[in-house]
Amino acid sequence: MTKIPDIVPVTDLRHNAAEVLKGLQESGEPLVITQRGRAAAVMLSVEAFERVEHERELLRLLARGEKEIAEGRGNDLDAVLAEADALLEREP
Numbered sequence: 001m002t003k004i005p006d007i008v009p010v011t012d013l014r015h016n017a018a019e020v021l022k023g024l025q026e027s028g029e030p031l032v033i034t035q036r037g038r039a040a041a042v043m044l045s046v047e048a049f050e051r052v053e054h055e056r057e058l059l060r061l062l063a064r065g066e067k068e069i070a071e072g073r074g075n076d077l078d079a080v081l082a083e084a085d086a087l088l089e090r091e092p
Contacts, residue, residue, distance in 0.1 A: 007032045010040065058087060 006023075010033055013020050024031050024045050031043040044052065061083070068074040075083075 003029065005030050005032045005042075007034055007039075009033075010035045054087075054090070061087070 006027070006029065008020055008031055013033055020031070024043055025047075028045055028048050030048065032039050033041040033043060065074065065080070074080075
């Protein structure tokens, strides 16, 4: 089940930026910033952002592999495993 993200109005962010940032860093969860009652932006801690980018890169590689397989191209298993090991070593 997906957790409902925390929501902070932009006015609260302006008045309590240090406190909001501290909570963001402690929770590691995304924070939705609203403006006039509507979602306007999402804030992430640096650690959460790096984790999301790393996961997106892994998904991009998997998608590329699927495309190469469909086209009859690709790398041998040893090369794929070596690339996966290198990516996992970089994991934050």
